[in-house]
Amino acid sequence: MSLSSTVYDVIVVGGGHAGSEAAASAANMGAKTLLITMNLQNIAQMSCNPAMGGIAKGQILREIDALGGYSAIVTDKTAIQFKMLNKSKGPAMWSPRAQSDRMMFAETWRNMLEQTDNLDFYQDSVNGLLFEGDKIVGVKTSLGLNISARTVVVTAGTFLNGLIHIGEKTFGGGRAGEKSSTGITEDLVAKGFDSGRMKTGTPPRVDGRSLDFSKMTEQPGDEHPEKFSYLPSTKRLTKQRSCYLSYTNKEVHELLREGFERSPMFNGRIQSTGPRYCPSIEDKIDRFASKEQHQIFVEPEGWNTVEIYVNGFSTSLPDDVQDKAIRLIPGFENVKFFRYGYAIEYDYFPPTQLKHSLETKLIENLFFAGQINGTTGYEEAAAQGLMAGVNAALKVQEKEAFILKRSEAYIGVLIDDLITKGTEEPYRMFTSRAEYRTLLRQDNADIRLTPLSNAIGLASDERLERVNTKISTTQALIEFLSKLSVTKEEINPILASKNLALVNQSMKLIKIAARPQLEFNDYKDIPKLSEFLALHKIDKEIIEQVEIHLKYSGYIQKEKNNADKLNRLENVPIPSSFDYKKVKSLSYEAIEKLSKIKPVTISQASRISGVSPSDISVLLVYMGR
Known part of the structure; x- marks a missing residue:
């Protein structure tokens, strides 16, 4: 059956992180789905840094996995390093992050998508949208094909009228080596949509063989790395690649300032807004003039490549200025460039024009996800893609939209912020944006979201069964601790080793375990408890849940009460x-x-x-x- 004679339930325009998750979720919901992208070799390409997760972003990635998305699985399969950030703080702040093998990441994504039922692929550029009145009915491509669809999800990334800047040189492009996309913006504006321009940037990529790592500080992964996906099909890393840390200095800053008059950011050629929380090196030097140095994270791009991502040196300065300045950073004296950093401007559509389902208010059955909505980051894009794909499939099935509340997920916070507040600069998720971050931890995303996703037909029964086992086993251990009495002879040596007040009689272990200075490992060898752990095969994940309950149950209950009050207004x-x-x-x-x-x-x-x-x-x- 030809493309032009097929009516798809869902067409996804764009194969980045948003498009890949949108296509996967729609297809897994049973919708006949077509993914159209300019280059099938670049599906889910990591256009910027080769890493997933981080502060708040790690929570989003866990939520995507809990809902039945692919991003966490792909990250685990392609990780070269894992770190749990903010471990010294409370569990609401713990944020997983992984370095990925960039080429393997894209290849794994494509393989998983190709093994997804109900999903077709087509390599072409979409340069127009087809409407019947105020309803979308399909897309038109650069080869002149009109392809019909009941719903369309646009995930165009930085490609809509994309313009790349390197110093005084400007040329069209969606990212390095790829052309921009035209026609979609014009069709939407003609239908009454407001559009705007944003910018983002990326650092140089360099040859790791030309760097002197002895002048840098090694940044290894965690000694006992964890993983992102809740499924047992992915494994923890047994070996890791280190990242490295270096710093800019006064000489670097002075040389960079000499190029400011040739920088598109400072000579007026770029007037659109860039990401405040991921500024270019020239922006950092200008805004923080008193700082004498800035961190440069030296990140390998994979297991078997010498390519290095110079995180912290995002720039659109002229290539000769980049070349001279970076050589003044310790370890970069003899650097060889793979490619120079650049800035890119692109069209976006203020997200107040969307419903919470990510369907547009003006055009029925048309959904937006990712950077077209003014966001930045792989994780933010992937989350929107998953939700747009789900809701496009539900729209075709004539079912209610799937909407997450702010008290249910960081994804709910992200979408509600966009729809309700809009954004005039690239939106990035932070833990501080969530009112209920003690509830929205990375460790309990499966408990929060998998039952909801399973109910609409996305998360598998296997996932739900694992969640139910996790909940029942956690509760069983809590009940055991609440009933187990320990003698002063058993517990006082443990308390003494921590310089804590001793007890003068037998006590329930749960009362002692609630002391903030004690960890589960301190008392897990108490004979009766040790026997229970072995008998019920209690793993680290369950112990973590119990520890959080023991120490933070008061805070958690308070947030639940506040969320309940707010939900009454919902x-x-x-x-x-x-x-x-x-x-x-x-x-x-x-x-x-x-x-x-x-x-x-x-x-x-x-x-x-x-x-x-x-x-x-x-x-x-x-x-x-």
Whole structure:
């Protein structure tokens, strides 16, 4: 059957991290899906750094896995180093991060997608969208094909009218070595969409054989590395590659400043907004003029390549300036470039034009995911892709949209922030954006999300069975600790070794275990407990759950109570046709913002910038609440 005569349930435009997860989730939901991308060899390409996870991003990756996505599995299969960040802080801040083999990452993604039922592939460029009134019905490609679809998910990344800058040189491109995409922006603007421009950048890639690592500080992975996926099919690393740390200096900064007048950031050629939290080296020097040095993370791109990613040296300065300045960094004196750093400008669409399902408000059955929504980062893109793919499939099946609350997932926070607040700079997830981060830990993403995903047909029964076993085993160990009495002869030597107050009588172990200075390993060899652990085959994952419960149950319960209060407002809907101008007591700014964003609940309305608590009270009174 030819492409032009097939009607797909879902067409995904773009094969990056958002597109790959969108295609996988839609197909696994039973939708007949087509993934169209410019180059099938570059599916899920790591355009920037060869790493997944990190602060808040690691939590998102665990959530993607818990929902039944592929990103965590691919990361585990291609990791070359693993670190659990922020381990010295509370569990709400623990964030897993892995360095990946960049070439293996893309290859593994493609292999997994090719083994996914209901998923077809086509290599071409989409240069237009097909509409019937206010409904999308397909796409048109550069080869002149019109391909029909019930829903379309656009995940165009940095390709929409992409423009690459290296110093005074400018040329079209979606990323290095690949052309930009034209036509989609123009079709959407003609339909009434607002669009804008954003920028991002990437550092040089260099030859590791030309670096002197003895002048740098080695950054090894964790001694006992963990992994991302909750499934047993992926394994923990048994060997790892080290990263390295170096620093810029005054001489580097002075030389870079000499090139500022030739930098597109400073001479006015780039006027769009870049990522505040991942600035270019010239931006860092300009904004933090008093700092005499900045960190440079030297990251290998894989097991069997000498290519190195120079993290921290993102730049669009002229190639000759890059060449001279980087040689002044310790260890880079004889560096050889694989390619120079560059900046890229691209079109995006302010995400307040979307529903929480990531379907556009203007055009029915059209979904956006990834950098087209103004975000930055693989993990943020992949999360949106998964949710857009799920909701496109559910729309075809005439089922309710799948929407995660802020109290249920970082993914819920991410999407709600975009839809409700919008963004004028590339949006990046941080733990500080979540009100309920003690609830939204990386260790319990499966408990939070797998039952929800299984109910809509995405997460497998195998996943749900593992979650139920985890929950029941955790509860069994907690109950055992609450019943087990330990004598003072058993526990006092342990307390004394920690310089803690001794007990003068037998006590329930759960009371002693709650002491913040004690860890499970300190008392796990108490005979009766040791026997229980062996009998029930209690693993590290269960012990971690129990420890968190013992030490943080008060904080967790407090957050649950706060979330419950907020969720009551989630149950107060606002009709889509509601006319805010009729409510005279609302402020002018509230009327303007509410009319534009059209929140679907009172809770969402309360999070819109410019809508005050008094405005919410007025709405509640007006609605009889």
